[in-house]
Amino acid sequence: DAGVIQSPRHEVTEMGQEVTLRCKPISGHDYLFWYRQTMMRGLELLIYFNNNVPIDDSGMPEDRFSAKMPNASFSTLKIQPSEPRDSAVYFCASSFRRGGVVKGDTQYFGPGTRLTVL
Amino acid sequence: RKEVEQDPGPFNVPEGATVAFNCTYSNSASQSFFWYRQDCRKEPKLLMSVYSSGNEDGRFTAQLNRASQYISLLIRDSKLSDSATYLCVVNPTGRRALTFGSGTRLQVQP
Numbered sequence: 001d002a003g004v005i006q007s008p009r010h011e012v013t014e015m016g017q018e019v020t021l022r023c024k025p026i027s028g029h030d031y032l033f034w035y036r037q038t039m040m041r042g043l044e045l046l047i048y049f050n051n052n053v054p055i056d057d058s059g060m061p062e063d064r065f066s067a068k069m070p071n072a073s074f075s076t077l078k079i080q081p082s083e084p085r086d087s088a089v090y091f092c093a094s095s096f097r098r099g100g101v102v103k104g105d106t107q108y109f110g111p112g113t114r115l116t117v118l
Numbered sequence: 119r120k121e122v123e124q125d126p127g128p129f130n131v132p133e134g135a136t137v138a139f140n141c142t143y144s145n146s147a148s149q150s151f152f153w154y155r156q157d158c159r160k161e162p163k164l165l166m167s168v169y170s171s172g173n174e175d176g177r178f179t180a181q182l183n184r185a186s187q188y189i190s191l192l193i194r195d196s197k198l199s200d201s202a203t204y205l206c207v208v209n210p211t212g213r214r215a216l217t218f219g220s221g222t223r224l225q226v227q228p
Contacts, residue, residue: 033215035218042218042219042220042221043162043205043218043220045215045216045217048215056215091161091162106152106164106167107164107216109161109162109163110161111160111161112161
C-alpha cells in the first residue's frame with residue numbers, strides 16, 4: 001500500500017487567499033484525521049471522520065476552516081481566507097477498525113503539507 | 119494544565135547510553151497509551167503501544183503507571199539513529215482521536 005497521500009507537500013500563499021489541502025487515506029481505513037503542527041502548540045487535532053462522516057470538529061479553529069470527505073478515498077481541508085497564523089504543517093492520518101476489536105488506535109500519518117501564509 | 123505533558127529536552131546522550139523519558143497525563147479515565155517517534159520534518163510514526171503490564175521491544179521498554187498517571191520510555195544502548203522527537207500519546211476514553219504531548223527531543227552523539 002502507498003500509505004496516506006497528501007498534496008501539495010508545500011504551499012506558499014498570500015494572506016486572504018483560499019488554500020485547499022488534500023488527503024487520500026490508506027485503502028480500507030474507516031477513520032480519517034486532520035492535525036496541525038506548530039512549534040508553539042505542537043500537534044493538534046482539527047477534525048476527524050468515521051466512514052466519511054465528521055465526528056468531532058471541536059478542534060477546528062474558526063469558521064475559516066472547513067473539511068469534507070466526499071468518499072472513502074478522499075478528503076479536503078480548506079482555509080478561506082488564509083492568515084499568516086495559519087502557517088503550520090498539516091497532517092492527515094488514517095486508521096481502521098478490524099472486526100469487533102477496536103484496532104483504530106494506530107494512526108498512520110501522511111507526509112504532511114507545509115503551509116506558509118505570507 | 120495540558121492533557122499530556124512532556125519534558126521538551128533536548129536530551130543529549132552519547133552512543134550506547136541508556137535514556138529514559140517520562141510523560142504525565144491528566145485524564146485518569148484514559149485507556150490507551152502510545153509512544154510515537156517523529157524525525158525532523160517528517161510525519162509521526164508509531165513506536166510502540168504501552169500496556170499496563172509494561173512491554174518491551176528490543177532496546178525499547180515502555181511502562182504505564184496508572185496510579186500516578188505517567189508513562190515512561192526507556193531506550194537502552196542508544197544509537198545515532200535514535201535521534202528524533204518522541205511523542206507521548208494518549209487516547210482519552212470515548213474519543214477515537216489521539217492527544218499528543220509536545221514531544222521530547224533526543225540527540226544521540228557519537
